[in-house]
Structures are given as C-alpha cells and as structure tokens.
Amino acid sequence: MSASPSPSHGQINTDLLRPLLKTSWKFYAVVTILGGIVVTALVSWLSQMFYGFGISGIRWPVYWGFYVTSFVFWIGISHAGTLISAILRLVDAGWRRPVTRCAEVITVFALMIGAMFPIIHLGRPWLAFWLIPYPSERLIWPNFRSPLVWDFFAINTYLTGSLLFLLLPMIPDFAVVRDKSTGLRRRVYTLLALGWRGTPKQWHRLESAMAIMAIAIVPVAVSVHTIVSFDFSMAPVPMWQSTIFGPYFVAGAIFSGIAGLLIAMAILRRVLHLEQYLHPIHFENLGKLLLVMALLWGYFVFNERLVTYYGNEPSEMAVFWRTQRESFAPLYWTMVTGNFVLPLVIMGIKRFRTITGCVIASLGVVVGMWLERFLIIVPSLGHKYLPYSYGIYRPQPVEIIIAGATFAAMTLLYVLFVKIVPIISIWELKAGEHQPPDTTHPAAEERRLREQHS
Amino acid sequence: MKAVYALYPDGHSAQQALSRLQAAGVHDRDITIQSAQPMENFEFGHRDKATWMWWIACGGGLIGMASAVGLTWLTEVSWPINVGGLPIFAWWPNLIITFELTMLGAILATVITLVVTARLGRGSTIYDAEVSDGKILVGVVNPSESAVADLEAALTAPPGAQLKKI
Numbered sequence: 259m260s261a262s263p264s265p266s267h268g269q270i271n272t273d274l275l276r277p278l279l280k281t282s283w284k285f286y287a288v289v290t291i292l293g294g295i296v297v298t299a300l301v302s303w304l305s306q307m308f309y310g311f312g313i314s315g316i317r318w319p320v321y322w323g324f325y326v327t328s329f330v331f332w333i334g335i336s337h338a339g340t341l342i343s344a345i346l347r348l349v350d351a352g353w354r355r356p357v358t359r360c361a362e363v364i365t366v367f368a369l370m371i372g373a374m375f376p377i378i379h380l381g382r383p384w385l386a387f388w389l390i391p392y393p394s395e396r397l398i399w400p401n402f403r404s405p406l407v408w409d410f411f412a413i414n415t416y417l418t419g420s421l422l423f424l425l426l427p428m429i430p431d432f433a434v435v436r437d438k439s440t441g442l443r444r445r446v447y448t449l450l451a452l453g454w455r456g457t458p459k460q461w462h463r464l465e466s467a468m469a470i471m472a473i474a475i476v477p478v479a480v481s482v483h484t485i486v487s488f489d490f491s492m493a494p495v496p497m498w499q500s501t502i503f504g505p506y507f508v509a510g511a512i513f514s515g516i517a518g519l520l521i522a523m524a525i526l527r528r529v530l531h532l533e534q535y536l537h538p539i540h541f542e543n544l545g546k547l548l549l550v551m552a553l554l555w556g557y558f559v560f561n562e563r564l565v566t567y568y569g570n571e572p573s574e575m576a577v578f579w580r581t582q583r584e585s586f587a588p589l590y591w592t593m594v595t596g597n598f599v600l601p602l603v604i605m606g607i608k609r610f611r612t613i614t615g616c617v618i619a620s621l622g623v624v625v626g627m628w629l630e631r632f633l634i635i636v637p638s639l640g641h642k643y644l645p646y647s648y649g650i651y652r653p654q655p656v657e658i659i660i661a662g663a664t665f666a667a668m669t670l671l672y673v674l675f676v677k678i679v680p681i682i683s684i685w686e687l688k689a690g691e692h693q694p695p696d697t698t699h700p701a702a703e704e705r706r707l708r709e710q711h712s
Numbered sequence: 713m714k715a716v717y718a719l720y721p722d723g724h725s726a727q728q729a730l731s732r733l734q735a736a737g738v739h740d741r742d743i744t745i746q747s748a749q750p751m752e753n754f755e756f757g758h759r760d761k762a763t764w765m766w767w768i769a770c771g772g773g774l775i776g777m778a779s780a781v782g783l784t785w786l787t788e789v790s791w792p793i794n795v796g797g798l799p800i801f802a803w804w805p806n807l808i809i810t811f812e813l814t815m816l817g818a819i820l821a822t823v824i825t826l827v828v829t830a831r832l833g834r835g836s837t838i839y840d841a842e843v844s845d846g847k848i849l850v851g852v853v854n855p856s857e858s859a860v861a862d863l864e865a866a867l868t869a870p871p872g873a874q875l876k877k878i
Contacts, residue, residue: 267748267846359811402784403805405731419819426826431776452832455839459760463830466765470822474769478815485808688846689749694764696828
C-alpha cells in the first residue's frame with residue numbers, strides 16, 4: 259500500500275489548532291450536559307456529608323464498596339498514559355507521536371479522579387489532611403508502615419511526574435498557539451509558552467528531560483499500582499493475602515489503561531476529524547498490545563484461582579465459590595467475557611482488528627476491569643473468616659451516582675483540555691515528518707527486496 | 713540595529729547560512745538558530761548538546777533519598793508506634809517511601825535543570841512567528857554596523873532566504 263502524502267507544517271498547524279481556535283455550539287452542549295452530571299454527583303456527595311455515611315450502602319462488614327472499587331479502577335486507567343507513552347518514547351517507536359499526548363492526558367485526569375475517592379470515602383473529607391504524614395502528637399501519624407501512607411506518597415509522586423511529563427512537551431506547542439492567535443488568547447499562551455523560541459539548546463534540553471523522565475516514570479508507574487495492591491494484600495482477608503497481587507494489579511492497570519486509550523483515540527479521531535493523524539495502524543498496534551495484556555490477565559487469573567483451589571483453605575474457598583458459581587457468578591463471568599473472551603476473539607482475528615473492533619473490545623475490557631476491582635473487594639469483605647463477620651453489600655443511589663459521574667467528569671476534563679491544548683503534539687509530529695506508517699506486509703517487502711537483488 | 717536574520721524553508725539552506733556566517737568570522741555564540749522542531753539531521757541541530765542534566769537528576773534522586781531516610785527515621789524515632797510487632801524503624805516499608813521520594817527528587821531536579829539551562833521564561837531578542845510554520849531562523853544579535861553588509865551577504869546566499877532586520 260503506498261503512503262499518502264504527509265501533511266505540511268501549515269496543514270498540521272491548521273488541523274490541530276482548529277479545536278482551539280474555533281468553538282461550535284456542540285462544545286457548549288457537551289460541556290453543559292457533562293457539567294450537569296458532575297454537579298449532580300457533587301450534590302450527592304454534599305448530601306452524603308450532610309446526612310452521613312448511613313445513606314450509602316457501606317456498612318459493616320463491607321466497608322469498601324463502589325468508592326474503593328472506583329479508586330482502584332481509575333488509578334488503573336491512569337496507567338494508560340504516562341507508562342505507555344514513556345515506554346514508547348524509550349524504544350523510540352515512531353508511531354507513538356500522534357498517540358502520546360492523548361495517553362498522557364488520561365493519566366493525569368484519571369489520577370485526579372482516582373485520588374478523590376479516598377477523600378469521598380472518608381465521610382469527613384475536611385479531615386483529609388490527616389493523610390499527610392506530618393509529625394503529630396496525636397499518635398496517629400506519622401505511620402510509614404501503613405499502606406495508606408504509601409498510597410499518599412506513590413500517587414502524589416506519580417501525579418507530579420505525570421503532570422510534568424505531560425506539561426513539558428506542551429511548551430513548544432503553546433508557542434505555536436501563541437504565534438497563531440491574537441488578543442487575550444495570545445497573551446495567555448505567551449505566558450504558557452515560557453518564552454519558548456526553539457533554539458537547538460532548548461530542543462536538546464527538552465529531549466534530555468523527556469528521556470530522563472521517561473526512565474524515571476516507568477518504575478514509578480509500576481510502583482503505584484503495586485502499592486495500591488498492597489492496600490489489599492497486606493490485610494488478612496480471604497483471597498487478598500497473595501504475593502501475586504502486585505504484578506496482577508499492574509498488568510490489570512495497563513490492560514484497562516490501553517482500553518481507555520483506544521476508546522479516547524477513536525472518539526477524538528471521529529469528533530475532531532483527525533483521520534490524517536490517527537491511522538488504523540495505531541489502533542491495530544494498540545489492539546495487539548490489548549491482546550497481549552488480555553492473555554497476561556488470563557494467566558494471572560488462572561494462577562490466582564489454581565493456587566487458591568489447591569490450597570483449599572475453607573474461608574478462601576467460600577469466596578472462591580461465591581464468585582464462580584454463587585451470588586457473584588453473573589458478575590464474575592461477565593468479567594471473564596469482557597476481559598478475556600471478547601479481546602481474545604476480536605483482537606486475535608486480524609480482520610476484526612479494526613477501529614470499531616478495538617472500541618468494542620476496549621468497552622468490554624473497561625466494564626470487565628471495573629467488575630474485577632469490585633469482585634476483589636466485595637465478596638472477600640462480605641465473607642471473612644468467621645460467620646459473625648458475614649454480610650452483604652447493596653450499593654445505594656449516592657454511590658452509584660458518584661461512581662457513574664466520574665466517567666462524565668473524565669470526559670468533561672478531556673473535552674476542556676482539548677479546547678486549550680493541541681491533543682496531538684504538533685512539534686513531535688513535525689519532528690517525525692509524519693509519514694503515515696508503512697502498512698506493507700513484511701513478507702511482501704521481503705519478496706520485493708529479493709526480486710530487487712536477484 | 714538589534715538583529716539581522718533570515719528565514720529558510722529547509723535545513724539545508726539554514727546549514728549553508730550557518731557555514732557562511734562562520735566563514736565570515738562570526739562566533740558560534742553570537743549566532744541564533746530557531747526551528748519548529750528538533751533538527752537532528754543537520755550539524756546545527758547538534759549545537760549545545762552537552763548537558764549535566766543526567767548527573768543533576770541523579771543528584772536530585774540522592775537528595776530525595778536522603779530526605780526520605782531522614783523523614784522516616786526522625787519521625788519514627790521521635791513518635792514511636794508499635795504496629796503489628798514491626799520494629800520502630802522498619803526498613804522494608806520505609807523502602808517504599810525512600811523509592812518514591814528518590815524518583816520525585818530526580819524528576820524535580822530534571823525539570824528545574826530544564827527551566828534554568830534552556831533559559832525558559834527569559835525570552836530572546838530575535839523571534840519570528842513564521843518559525844511555527846516550519847521556517848528556520850538563522851541570525852545574529854547586536855551585529856556591529858560595519859559587519860552588517862557581510863552578514864546580509866552570508867544570510868541571503870542560500871536558496872529561499874528571506875532577510876529581515878530589527
């Protein structure tokens with residue numbers, strides 16, 4: 259297949275700055291609808307603060323419900339961006355250029371949303387500052403042996419690193435917007451561009467900084483979800499105390515992150531008309547990655563289940579059967595279908611590995627991964643070691659509204675971001691001269707070369 | 713005259729202009745080059761490449777690590793709490809805090825080094841908005857009046873040059 263001519267610098271500027279410089283009524287309509295949903299969630303949260311935690315379904319013995327499920331889910335989704343972007347930068351994958359910023363934005367916003375849940379879950383959020391490990395004479399903190407304090411350090415390090423990892427390559431693009439705009443917008447972007455001129459020294463320093471941060475951010479990303487898994491595996495609860503939880507959570511996080519990224523890319527491509535930049539090959543490559551992660555997820559689940567089954571510890575087996583063939587079975591098998599069967603079938607067959615196929619598989623994975631977090635938390639907490647600690651969990655409207663509205667909040671933040679920052683890195687696209695990826699099959703290329711040499 | 717510069721449509725012309733300026737006796741530090749993307753395929757794209765950023769990042773990491781050890785050690789010794797029979801100063805959990813603050817130190821040191829060494833926020837005498845459209849700017853700031861004619865000749869020689877003075 260021959261490559262279509264790559265867009266000129268002017269064309270790239272025009273295409274990628276269009277969403278910033280022109281605003282249609284659709285933008286306001288979307289912001290109003292999403293804003294309305296977010297405000298509804300805020301009102302629900304306020305009512306929870308006012309009436310107390312009694313209006314939620316969280317009560318003894320299941321103290322972790324939708325809120326902690328959503329916390330773990332969103333922290334997982336955050337692995338879409340910085341981690342994938344950092345790895346692709348380190349291996350210098352040319353096809354990453356249009357993808358990286360779409361991904362990095364997801365990380366920052368998903369982390370912000372995820373980090374809100376421990377505060378919502380506190381019940382008295384005005385005491386959230388107790389999480390900060392400052393020396394105190396209340397003998398509560400500092401306790402560096404608590405996984406919750408580890409969360410505080412890990413999430414804040416990852417959020418700071420991800421935010422800077424997103425912001426640094428935006429500086430040259432702010433300079434482009436500065437040069438292409440007028441009036442107040444020009445003044446704002448002049449400030450944001452920090453006097454960027456594009457001298458060789460500035461480019462070298464930026465690229466060195468990005469390389470260092472890419473190296474630093476990968477282990478931080480891995481540590482974040484490992485530490486989130488420690489919130490579970492450090493507790494004596496059936497099916498939680500497992501050494502496999504760290505890598506299992508990290509793999510699940512990357513898995514859901516890729517799914518989130520694929521959905522975001524497909525929407526951006528369609529809504530912002532980025533067909534010239536986000537090619538089917540980008541979806542196919544990420545789709546293959548989704549397939550690998552689906553297999554890895556299946557491997558971890560198989561390990562976890564088999565070891566528990568062979569251990570045959572009564573309390574663990576009770577949770578095991580609750581999820582597999584009793585009350586939670588419908589959710590469990592939906593999770594398996596969404597996380598394993600669907601991506602395996604759709605991404606495993608080349609002709610289904612289209613943009614639509616990727617979106618369908620990704621939606622399955624997002625649903626499946628949310629259920630996975632739920633099924634780790636609720637069945638175990640509702641069926642601990644002794645019968646006196648058995649209980650059920652019924653999510654109440656306040657929790658459903660808040661957990662559901664986070665999807666609207668994520669979309670709203672993304673829409674607003676796209677309005678103020680080019681969603682594809684302009685300078686990186688230009689640096690790569692944006693050749694549409696060669697989709698020639700390796701065997702065909704090999705044959706061509708053989709014929710050429712014979 | 714504050715500056716004389718020319719805009720070029722491609723890296724080859726910009727490289728030629730640079731070589732001519734150097735041949736005319738202009739020192740490297742007096743020549744300004746600006747582009748809309750890194751130009752690593754050209755010699756001028758490799759100017760000012762040497763940096764201590766990697767070492768500074770390591771230094772930042774060490775400071776972060778020392779801060780973490782200090783924070784955990786001092787606070788645990790000052791406010792001892794018995795948690796599940798763990799030692800008051802427990803290395804294993806403290807390693808997590810140490811790791812996170814080490815990485816945070818490295819990241820922050822990198823960003824500070826970038827801002828300082830790339831002279832962000834301090835602007836420059838020459839700039840042309842056409843750089844954003846893909847033009848490459850090569851110029852000299854504060855040239856002496858006697859040298860302007862030679863500089864103009866050097867800058868206009870490469871094909872596609874668009875001379876400007878400010």
